[in-house]
Amino acid sequence: MTEMVYGAVPVRDGEPILPKWWRTIDKWAMSCVLMLFAVGLLLGLAASPPLAAKNGFEPFHYVQRQAFFGGLALIAMLLTSMMSPTVVRRLAVLGFLVSFVALVFLPFFGTDFGKGAMRWYSLGFASIQPSEFLKPGFVVAAAWMMAASLELNGPPGRLWSFALCIAIVLMLAMQPDFGQACLVLFGWGVMYFVAGAPMLLLVGMAACVVLAGSFAYSNSEHFARRIDGFLSPDVDPTTQLGYATNAIREGGLFGVGVGEGQVKWSLPDAHTDFIIAVAAEEYGLILVLVIIALYTGVVVRSLVRLVRERDPFIRLAGTGLACMFGVQAMINMGVAVRLLPAKGMTLPxxxxxxxxxxxxGIAVGMLLAFTRTRPQGEISDLLSRGRSR
Known part of the structure; x- marks a missing residue:
């Protein structure tokens, strides 16, 4: 419809898929993701051997598994980035429905692996966390609903997406997984803001979040324990936050040296939730700043491209994916330096x-597909045309 109204740039007929993909992809954002994966393997070599020895595995057991899963992630990212936005939307909605059903049945067939939160399905050789796959699917499905509501005589897509968001947040809070719940709510709020939500409504939503947090603090021991630990002026040096804080302090600017860090021997989650503490201790502030720059590069590059996008669905979905990706990284690192309460969230x-x-990998593949250069012109062309009339 957009091309019918505003016209389009001619398409190169018969161009092969790979050359077209390479010409239109955001190479800088993709390069940042590849470097993040390389950094993850580097830190895995430092952080995982103590845990492997404790569990009776080979020293680099977890690194090998990370390389395997990372390879699958990169393949998924590249394949997804080659798809058209329409194909991405269809597959994302289908994946969202499957993940949503899996989330519904999680309390009956899931496991907590002794961590006190029912978040995983155990397959014996591996485990699956449905909420991880639900997030990108939800963003695309909600963006589709919101974009449909912007059309003339369109459905109440914003209301539908809000109801779906609340249902997901409640199910995640019951696990309990308040970190993922907040991330889903944030992603929806960002898209709703971009779609033109009134500021008063967003302020009201923020107030409701505060009330919900107060209710959870009063009725959830798990939630209250984490908040109390965050607000306490003293950090117990024998807790995960205590070990992480000390490691970051010891690392300084250049770190204590490769393989010389001690936090990996004390933290059970050194290779997952607190991987940034290992980076800060062994490689210092320099590597931490590099990691932050890489995440910032992905988010900023994507948002700059999306600002010029005409299609409201692509603009909303891409914004939601980019912001959720960046905020998840910010939450993980914020927990490690005690700027945020413990969330149990990984660093992408x-x-x-x-x-x-x-x-x-799937989420970033969707983002790269949405930010590819398409033969439709840019929204700035439309704005300049309107001013000239």
């Missing part, structure tokens, strides 16, 4: 975890 492409890295 860097932390160990099959579900996390594969889901991140």
């Amino acid at each position: 492409f860097v932390s160990y975890g099959g579900s996390s890295v594969i889901a991140s």
Whole structure:
């Protein structure tokens, strides 16, 4: 419809898929993702051998698994980035429906692996966390609904997406997984803001989130324990936050040296939730700043391209995926430096975890597909045309 109204740039007929993909893909964002994956393998070599020895595996057991799952993630990312936005939307909605059903049955057939939160399905040789795959699918499905509501006589897509968001948030909170719940709510809020939500409504939603947090604090021991630990002026040096804080402090600017860090021997989640503490201790602030720059590069490059996008669905879905990707990284690193309460959230492409890295690959593949250069002109052309009339 957009091309019918505003016209389009001629398409190169008969161009092979790979040359066309390479010409239109955001190479800088893709390069940042590849470097993040390389950094994850590097830190895995440092962080995972103690855990492997403790569990009776070969020293690089977890690194090998991370390389395997990371390879699958990169293949998924590249294949997804070659798809058209229409194909991405269809597959994402289908994947969302499957993940949503899996999330519904999680309390009955899932397991907590002794961590106190029912988040995984155990397959024996591996485990699956449905919420990781649900997030990118939900973003695309919600963007589709919101874009449909912008059409003349369109359905109440914003209301539908909000109802779906609340249902997902409640199911995640019951696991409990408040970190993922907040991330899903944030992703929906960003898309709703871009879609033209009134500021008063967003302020009201923020107030509701505060009330919901107060209710969870009063009724959830798991939630209250994490908040109390975050607000406490003293950090217990024998807790995960205590070990991570000390490791970051010891690392300084250049780190204590490769393989010389001690936090990996104390932290059970050194290779997952607190991988940034290992990076800060052994490689110092320099590597941490590099990691932050890589995440910033993916988000900023994507948003700059999406600003010029005409199609409201692509603009909304891409914005939601980019912001969710960046905020998840920010939450993980914020927890490690005690700027945020403990969330149990991985660092995309860097932390160990099959579900996390594969889901991140799919999400970034969708983002790269949405930010590819398409023969439709840019929204700035339309704005300049309107001013000249």
